[in-house]
Amino acid sequence: xxxxxxxxxxxxxxxxxxxxxxxxxxxxxxxxxxxxxxxxxxxxxxxxxxxxxxxxxxxxxxxxxxxxxxxxxxxxxxxxxxxxxxxxxxxxxxxxxxxxxxxxxxxxxxxxxxxxxxxxxxxxxxxxxxxxxx
Numbered sequence: 466x467x468x469x470x471x472x473x474x475x476x477x478x479x480x481x482x483x484x485x486x487x488x489x490x491x492x493x494x495x496x497x498x499x500x501x502x503x504x505x506x507x508x509x510x511x512x513x514x515x516x517x518x519x520x521x522x523x524x525x526x527x528x529x530x531x532x533x534x535x536x537x538x539x540x541x542x543x544x545x546x547x548x549x550x551x552x553x554x555x556x557x558x559x560x561x562x563x564x565x566x567x568x569x570x571x572x573x574x575x576x577x578x579x580x581x582x583x584x585x586x587x588x589x590x591x592x593x594x595x596x597x598x599x
Contacts, residue, residue: 466514466515466516466517466524467512467513467514467524467583468512468513468523468524468525468527468530469510469511469512469513470510470511470527470530470531470534471508471509471510471511472508472509472511472531472534472535472538472539473506473507473508473509474507474509474538474539474542474543474544475504475505475506475507475543475544476504476505476507476542476543476544476545476546476547477502477503477504477505477545477546477547477548478502478503478504478505478546478547478548478554478559479497479498479499479500479502479503479548479559480493480494480497480498480558480559480560481494481498481548481558482558502546502548505588505589507542507564507586507587507588508586508587509534509538509568509584509585509586509587510584510585510586510587511530511534511572511582511583511584512582512583512584512585513525513530513576513580513581513582514580514581514582514583515579515580515581524580525576525580530576533572533575533576534572536575537568537571537572537575538568538571538572541553541571542564547559547564553567553571554567561586561588561592561593561594562594562596564586564588564594565584565585565586565594565595565596566596568584568586569582569584569596569597569598572584573598581597582597582598583595583596583597583598584596584597
């Protein structure tokens, strides 16, 4: 059985590789390389897979899951510049793929290993990333 908690957060970032010159960064990242940054209204789906607890009827208490996502993701990334404000991206380009990977790792550390964990991060209405640790 899988359950999902959906949360949103807003963050700015710049896609930029310091090993590349300006022309190569522009060619690869285009307008996402804007030196003044740009932002997204992200939607995060956190999926937890496990057995239904016969005592509670829950796979996992979604309030507890919400609290974990709020602490690990929303408090860390909401209304932040990912490049400048978040140590997780000090040496990691904050692409949607890398953001999803960082989020999965942060949540995996807080959610009991008896559960499978998957995250889906929507950067735009048309672009999303799915990561399940594999």
